[in-house]
């Protein structure tokens with residue numbers, strides 16, 4: 225993969241540009257995609273942002289969300305945009321398979337592909353890009369990209385709100401160790417460009433439905449197992465659980481983080497039963513590497529302290545297998 229600066233000549237004249245991100249997009253995925261969208265439009269490009277699937281309700285307010293296509297609802301328009309594009313940006317994922325439905329179309333596309341991402345071990349399928357696992361978020365990297373293009377002055381409140389959303393959500397509201405001095409400098413700069421940060425906290429954290437709050441209560445009482453001798457905890461949610469309290473897509477977002485607030489717990493896992501697979505999320509504090517853990521045992525990967533995986537075995541078998549691995553590796 226060549227450096228992203230090598231792609232700058234391609235952006236000198238107006239281009240048709242396709243941007244996408246990972247399936248089940250989170251705040252960083254949508255924030256980076258739409259932050260980059262607003263910037264590229266300001267530069268005179270014709271840009272189509274495409275989410276591989278539905279976006280969670282807590283992001284429905286984000287500037288530019290109505291310009292975005294959802295592949296699951298608009299597959300024809302999405303593929304048309306991809307075919308007509310002269311350039312493809314891929315944000316916040318490291319392997320085409322993370323886009324699920326778009327995997328084949330992206331693999332076949334012959335246009336130059338540009339990656340901006342902070343996950344470990346990107347596949348060697350991009351022509352240009354930035355892959356920096358030490359970065360807090362892809363949104364921080366989009367900010368760096370705008371600065372590399374010497375366009376800091378173009379940042380407006382729309383771009384600022386999008387980028388802030390991803391940095392805030394990927395850093396656990398600026399508390400994870402990836403929150404460097406550069407992250408704080410970036411936020412200060414966004415505030416000089418019109419960011420009203422408390423509005424975004426309200427949109428994301430204080431916009432729960434009553435059902436979602438009650439679902440959280442149920443999960444913590446009924447569905448969380450704590451293994452103090454392994455400094456670990458597990459939340460497992462069956463399809464039946466996901467049907468309770470009228471839970472919406474996105475309502476299980478962030479559940480995996482709760483056990484880490486228990487004193488001594490340094491490794492938390494969420495196992496969710498889906499229609500076609502069992503999905504796993506891992507979070508850790510300190511030096512337990514959940515990216516390797518996910519790669520070794522559950523066909524996954526991600527970041528050192530936050531990763532995901534999946535299995536094709538049944539929900540019950542996955543839980544049993546997870547517990548066996550936990551007792552074998554005995555994390556401290």
Ligand SMILES: [Mn+2]
Pocket residue numbers: 252253316342361362394
């Ligand atoms: Mn991210």
